[in-house]
Amino acid sequence: MRLSQMLFVTLRDDPAEAELPSHKLLLRAGYIRRIASGIYSYLPLMWRVLQKVSAIVREEMNRSGALECLLPQLQPAELWQESGRWDTYTKAEGIMFSLTDRAERQLALGPTHEEVITTLAKDLIRSYRQLPVHLYQIQTKFRDEIRPRFGLMRGREFIMKDGYSFHADVASLKETYQVMYDTYSRILQRCGLTFRAVEADSGAIGGSGSHEFMVLAAAGEDEVLYTADGQYAANVEKAVSLPPDPVPTTYKKVATLDTPNTPTIDALVEHLQCHPSQIVKNVLYRAVFDNGRVGLVLVSIRGDQEVNSVKLHNTLTSLAPNYGGTKLLDLRVADANTVQEWAATPIPFGYIGPDLEDAVIKADPQIIPQWIRIADRTVTELKRFITGANRDQQHRVGVNWGKACPLPAIVADVRKAQAGDRACHDPTQHLETARGIEIGHIFQLGTKYSEAMKATYTNEQGEEVPLVMGCYGIGVSRLAQAAVEQHHDENGIIWPLAIAPYQVIIVVPNIEDSQQMQVATDLYEGLQAAGIEVLLDDRDERAGVKFKDADLIGIPYRLVTGRAIANGEVELVIRATGAKSTLPLTEVVRYLQKEIAEQLAQ
Amino acid sequence: MRLSQMLFVTLRDDPAEAELPSHKLLLRAGYIRRIASGIYSYLPLMWRVLQKVSAIVREEMNRSGALECLLPQLQPAELWQESGRWDTYTKAEGIMFSLTDRAERQLALGPTHEEVITTLAKDLIRSYRQLPVHLYQIQTKFRDEIRPRFGLMRGREFIMKDGYSFHADVASLKETYQVMYDTYSRILQRCGLTFRAVEADSGAIGGSGSHEFMVLAAAGEDEVLYTADGQYAANVEKAVSLPPDPVPTTYKKVATLDTPNTPTIDALVEHLQCHPSQIVKNVLYRAVFDNGRVGLVLVSIRGDQEVNSVKLHNTLTSLAPNYGGTKLLDLRVADANTVQEWAATPIPFGYIGPDLEDAVIKADPQIIPQWIRIADRTVTELKRFITGANRDQQHRVGVNWGKACPLPAIVADVRKAQAGDRACHDPTQHLETARGIEIGHIFQLGTKYSEAMKATYTNEQGEEVPLVMGCYGIGVSRLAQAAVEQHHDENGIIWPLAIAPYQVIIVVPNIEDSQQMQVATDLYEGLQAAGIEVLLDDRDERAGVKFKDADLIGIPYRLVTGRAIANGEVELVIRATGAKSTLPLTEVVRYLQKEIAEQLAQ
Known part of the structure; x- marks a missing residue:
């Protein structure tokens, strides 16, 4: 073309x-x-x-x-x-x-x-x-x-x-x-x-x-x-993945501490000088099932880990039949912005424990009256851990799962794996x-x-x-x-040969030069006859514009009918590497045919 | 396949x-x-x-x-x-x-x-x-x-x-x-x-x-x-086209006649013992322009001709600017079914003349208050013609265009050409x-x-x-x-070779017969290797079902590995003609390759 x-x-x-x-x-x-x-x-x-x-x-x-x-x-x-x-x-x-x-x-x-x-x-x-x-x-x-x-x-x-x-x-x-x-x-x-x-x-x-x-x-x-x-x-x-092992705590018994201004894990760690893996973090979600019922979800997860919302979504979908639905329609964090919609009493955000009472949920026929409590696997083995006291500005420390703070009935993997975690198939391997x-x-x-x-x-x-x-x-x-996205540089696209719109572009630096045009046209026709897909840049534009455009559109092989044609040669530029060489005019078709066939066969 | x-x-x-x-x-x-x-x-x-x-x-x-x-x-x-x-x-x-x-x-x-x-x-x-x-x-x-x-x-x-x-x-x-x-x-x-x-x-x-x-x-x-x-x-x-010449009438002057029960051209011709080409027929249409205005259209055309609604549509579109619109949105016959919508007085359907008064149109800001009067070219040259009297059960005869019955201002070709008409480019040619x-x-x-x-x-x-x-x-x-639609018979499709889904179908009458299957498989592979598109009917079905299906799906060439294989031959059936012949097995690929290439080159 x-x-x-x-x-x-x-x-x-x-x-x-x-x-x-x-x-x-x-x-x-x-x-x-x-x-x-x-x-x-x-x-x-x-x-x-x-x-x-x-x-x-x-x-x-x-x-x-x-x-x-x-x-x-x-x-x-x-x-x-x-x-x-x-x-x-x-x-x-x-x-x-x-x-x-x-x-x-x-x-x-x-x-x-x-x-x-x-x-x-x-x-x-x-x-x-x-x-x-x-x-x-x-x-x-x-x-x-x-x-x-x-x-x-x-x-x-x-x-x-x-x-x-x-x-x-x-x-x-x-x-x-x-x-x-x-x-x-x-x-x-x-x-x-x-x-x-x-x-x-x-x-x-x-x-x-x-x-x-x-x-x-x-x-x-x-x-x-x-x-x-x-x-x-x-x-x-x-x-x-396998998360890092938690750092053991030194607490020997349960105590409720004043922990002012510690609604985040970072602040709490700073205040208690503890490790985040010692904390049971409790995240609230609002789920809507396909029967229209709203469920309030309390996810307990280790303080150094994050909830994977896709896994949580799948877990809740599997629970839908318990609440008369068949699947989940919507899932989002239930925070201070939406609290008036579902809470009967003020909620101590940042200080919540896994045992937050059901009674805080507003009585409403659309709202499921109990928390849907889910423990991520990471919290089940924790001992003497730290968690919210369900009262503003207070946390409990030294807690064990038991009567006073029961482990949620549903235990599932809702944790986001991350780089650095150990692999399940081989704990000596780490995720990248x-x-x-x-x-x-x-x-x-x-x-x-x-x-x-x-x-x-x-x-x-x-x-x-x-x-x-x-x-x-x-x-x-x-x-x-x-x-x-995978194949480009600052000058433009670098198409892989197999999907490039054309395999070769012939750039004629000066179309007024009849010798250049003749050589280019001969090459163009020769390459086409050999079944090679070739573009001929015969536009009335400056050579610089043509070179820039050739780089931009990313055709793998560029032939330039410049000064070298005086010696019966043409310049070949490889788009991907920028490598330049000259080829005898008589060799171009054969060379490119072989080169292209080899590349495509790989 | x-x-x-x-x-x-x-x-x-x-x-x-x-x-x-x-x-x-x-x-x-x-x-x-x-x-x-x-x-x-x-x-x-x-x-x-x-x-x-x-x-x-x-x-x-x-x-x-x-x-x-x-x-x-x-x-x-x-x-x-x-x-x-x-x-x-x-x-x-x-x-x-x-x-x-x-x-x-x-x-x-x-x-x-x-x-x-x-x-x-x-x-x-x-x-x-x-x-x-x-x-x-x-x-x-x-x-x-x-x-x-x-x-x-x-x-x-x-x-x-x-x-x-x-x-x-x-x-x-x-x-x-x-x-x-x-x-x-x-x-x-x-x-x-x-x-x-x-x-x-x-x-x-x-x-x-x-x-x-x-x-x-x-x-x-x-x-x-x-x-x-x-x-x-x-x-x-x-x-x-050029319509047939009208038959001249013998009326010498205008007269209004009682023509009871003659609302159609056929009835009027019968009653007056005249020729339909002597009548100016008047057809009412209701047009809606894109500005919402409704126009009432009175088309006068020779009694032996029909209105071409596409031509009429185009004529009205070109008139739209006269009525403040840019084009026509809707056009339909305005008959007794819709009369109450637009008529101020009873309309004598079947007895209307080209000069039906504007006053019969209901006064309504949406309705254009005058008839859009269009004369088809066929009526312009008529002399002493017959047309409606604008009164129920009456027609006028011997009418000429003039002050008493003015030719509509718009003359256009809105006539439907028909087989038998003379061609415009050469009146000795007739339309087929x-x-x-x-x-x-x-x-x-x-x-x-x-x-x-x-x-x-x-x-x-x-x-x-x-x-x-x-x-x-x-x-x-x-x-x-x-x-x-163009290529089928009572047994099924007959695909033109160039667009057939496959060029050849090999029917194996009995797949239990290992010799038949062997021959068919060899043919199948040989034809495929030669670049021929081939279907192999290797289904476990009766031969009759296979032949019927092959006819139905319409593959151009059918090869049957039947009894002839004992003689080293295969039967070839041409779907289009039903012609049967036998070919030596060794010749099949070469023969079909040549045959297909020739057909496709035509």
């Missing part, structure tokens, strides 16, 4: 709307344009990148035996009501766009396709003889994000590959899950990305096990914890931390959707049983931007 | 939801499944067809010099308000889905992309040096159809290629328009379809000239009028009729959108002027179904 014939516009300055380097670069280099918050046009260069990523995804998916299809983006609300996800996805923090058609029927704009595919499977799959089967699609999805940001990273309209597999049993699911784990690893490798597959929380998709594929980048939204031996890696939301961009997520769904939507098949014994499902998603547009 | 590993389910019976043969066949053969009214899943076989159509479209578009991109499906309402199309597209009969995001901002779900692309062009195009440029995309579009039907023909979610070109002047636009005309012709030809390019009305898209590409099929929704000499073809909505399915539509938009949205560029003279635009659409999913 000749750049003069392409709608090619680069921006000199960083666009105000962008924060991440990759977002700025994609805007500046003319890859994308914003049309509304979280909604972008993919310009021709970007579209080539997306097509290349899609082609790699498609090749690897087809190789795995999955079948490509295309499911509707408009989805009837009834399907989501059947699966029980309509409310979660459309109300409150729900991220699904919904709309009404002219017949006043509600439709959703698909953020994911479990409901549609399960309906289809119910229609098409009758017998175990049709199993396993795996359908996938590459499609634009929609999310009504609370805060769209970071360009294509968290957009409201984005391209995904999503696949759904159906199985006769869990063993078959696990087999395909492993194939997908390998397929995703191969896709990211082929795209030239450094990544880590990590254990992950299954979130709103559900199911029994899942892994995320994280492209490592300093600006990643996710924190990954891993061990150097490569045996463990998990999203911090999901990560488990990295930032990552979630590009892929694979799930063992089990029968969550097939049971809800009655998608069954007849097994070998002639019984009708629910299909066992897996689902697998990879963000195509997000991957493209993550590649930029 | 092995059929046993594909989610392959055919239906024995015609599905109740389908009317058109193509719709029935796509459902029965397992290509598509309905998820909601007008919304379909494309199963793996269908997806292959759509990918093939898309690939042909992409190749031809790229060859034309157009650049592929991808624009958002979610479009901010402001863009449509800027172009002035929001109301037309979302209200009343409007076909655009709209929705509201969590910030209560209105968004549209794109049925077309003039607004988005014009905004983008405004941002990217500054100078004539960037022109011409043509961007296209292949994308799922949405229409909130009043009556979704015929499967993929008139769905609410469908795949289109839409392209938009930008020019410095009309000459450049016309050049690209011609290139697109040729490109579309080549696309349809390569897809193996019989089609006709016809002059068309520009409808809600607007602009000065347009052509539709019609795939000919008996069940087509559109009527095409054309001449045998190939010089003229138009959609009936747009077609012009055919049914077609509209697959493509190309438009010379001019500056309609660039002016409304202030998308300008600086021309060679340094002036800022609006961009000149063209737009070009082709229905990818509709094309695929139209191919079936």
Whole structure:
């Protein structure tokens, strides 16, 4: 393609709307344009990148035996009501766009396709003889994000590959899950990305096990914890670890002390000259179940540890049936700002103990009248610990769990693992931390959707049983931007060869020079004929502008038809390293063909 | 692909939801499944067809010099308000889905992309040096159809290629328009379809000239009028012609006659023993302009002719400024059912003359107080004609246009051309009729959108002027179904080779026969290695079922590893003709390779 014939516009300055380097670069280099918050046009260069990523995804998916299809983006609300996800996805923090058609029927704009595919499977799959089967699609999805940001990273309209597999049993699911784990690893490798597959929380998709594929980048939204031996890696939301051992206290018996102005752990540690691991910290949460009931949650955790809200959310979801609900709709800290809503008496924030009385909760039919008391595992073994006295400006010390201060009935791991913690699989290994961009997520769904939507098949014994499902998603547009986030420098993008919009750019420093133009045109045609994707910068611009633009748009190989052509040579610049060399004109095509083939084969 | 590993389910019976043969066949053969009214899943076989159509479209578009991109499906309402199309597209009969995001901002779900692309062009195009440029995309579009039907023909979610070109002047636009005309012709030809390019009305898209590409099929929704000499073809909505000459009357002077029970042309002809071409028929319409004003329209047309409502709509749109509006929102016949809404006095329906008094219109600030009187060209030359007396049960005869019965001030062609009419370009040619399915539509938009949205560029003279635009659409999913509508028989689909999901199907009559399976597997692998797309029917089914299914799904070449293999031969059946032959096993790959290459090259 000749750049003069392409709608090619680069921006000199960083666009105000962008924060991440990759977002700025994609805007500046003319890859994308914003049309509304979280909604972008993919310009021709970007579209080539997306097509290349899609082609790699498609090749690897087809190789795995999955079948490509295309499911509707408009989805009837009834399907989501059947699966029980309509409310979660459309109300409150729900991220699904919904709309009404002219017949006043509600439709959703698909953020994911479990409901549609399960309906289809119910229609098409009758017998175990049709199993396993795996359908996938590459499609634009929609999310009504609370805060769209970071360009294509968290957009409201984005391209995904999503696949759904159906199985006769869990063993078959696990087999395909492993194939997908390998397929995703191969896709990211082929795209030239450094990544880590990590254990992950299954979130709103559900199911029994899942892994995320994280492209490592300093600006990643996710924190990954891993061990150097490569045996463990998990999203911090999901990560488990062994915390440091607590420092023993010297208290011999229970005493209540005046501890003025110590509502925080730091202040208390300073005041008592103790270690934070000696304290039982008590954090209050307000939970709303899907039956509308409000539960007040008191989490007791060691003073040197933090609550992991995802783990707490999952624990409360599993408790929902105790309170007449099926799941949690909302969870937030219940602090002095919301106290009037649920408290019958003043609450001594900062001085609360695990045994705070139920009576402080306001009598209200909507509010569960007892505390939902949860002890994190870290507090169960503590002896002679320090905790709040349930009275303002006072703490107790030397407390043991027992009649006077009972251990909460629910003990769970709701602690946030952190870098430095010992690994569970091998306590000599310590967790390290990295930032990552979630590009892929694979799930063992089990029968969550097939049971809800009655998608069954007849097994070998002639019984009708629910299909066992897996689902697998990879963000195509997000991957493209993550590649930029991982591969750029101060001058612009450095595309990995496999997903670069073009492999080679020929820069003609002076298009008025007919010899330069002739050499460039010959090279252009020669490279094209050899199947190499090449851009010819034949624009009427200064050489400096062209070099800057070439760096900015990040084409892996740059050929310059400058002074060297007098010697029958052309300059070759490698974008990634900046390395310059000259090549005889007669060698260029052969050299690049070999170089590119080798690179892509890696 | 092995059929046993594909989610392959055919239906024995015609599905109740389908009317058109193509719709029935796509459902029965397992290509598509309905998820909601007008919304379909494309199963793996269908997806292959759509990918093939898309690939042909992409190749031809790229060859034309157009650049592929991808624009958002979610479009901010402001863009449509800027172009002035929001109301037309979302209200009343409007076909655009709209929705509201969590910030209560209105968004549209794109049925077309003039607004988005014009905004983008405004941002990217500054100078004539960037022109011409043509961007296209292949994308799922949405229409909130009043009556979704015929499967993929008139769905609410469908795949289109839409392209938009930008020019410095009309000459450049016309050049690209011609290139697109040729490109579309080549696309349809390569897809193996019989089609006709016809002059068309520009409808809600607007602009000065347009052509539709019609795939000919008996069940087509559109009527095409054309001449045998190939010089003229138009959609009936747009077609012009010379009507037959009127039969002269013998009346010498004006007289008012009692004509009881003659409210229709037929009854009047019978009563007066006259010819319908001697009558001036007067049809009442109720028009609503976009400023909310209601206009009452009196169309006078020859009794043997019909009003073309599209032409009338366009005529009224051009008159809108006379009544303070900019366009027409609604047009319908104003008959006895709606009379109380607009009439001040009883209206003598069936006996109305062109000179019906204004006073019959109700005084109402919303209603324009005079008739909008339009004479079709056919009535202007009539002499001594027959028309209504504006009194119940009476007609006038022997009328001439003049003071007593003035010719309406607006004379226009609002007549529906019909088969048998003489052609304008050559009156010795007569119009013939055919049914077609509209697959493509190309438009010379001019500056309609660039002016409304202030998308300008600086021309060679340094002036800022609006961009000149063209737009070009082709229905990818509709094309695929139209191919079936044009190519099927009582046994199933007959795919044109270029868009068949697979080129060859190998049917193994008996998979228990290890020799058959061996031969079939060898053939399967040999054909695949030769780059031929092949399905292997290795299902555990009776041979009869397999033959029926092979016919139903319409793969062009069928190989049967039946008895002939004993002689080292295999049976070849051509789906389109049913022709059977045998081929030596050693020849199969070479033969099919040559045959397929030749067919695709045509």
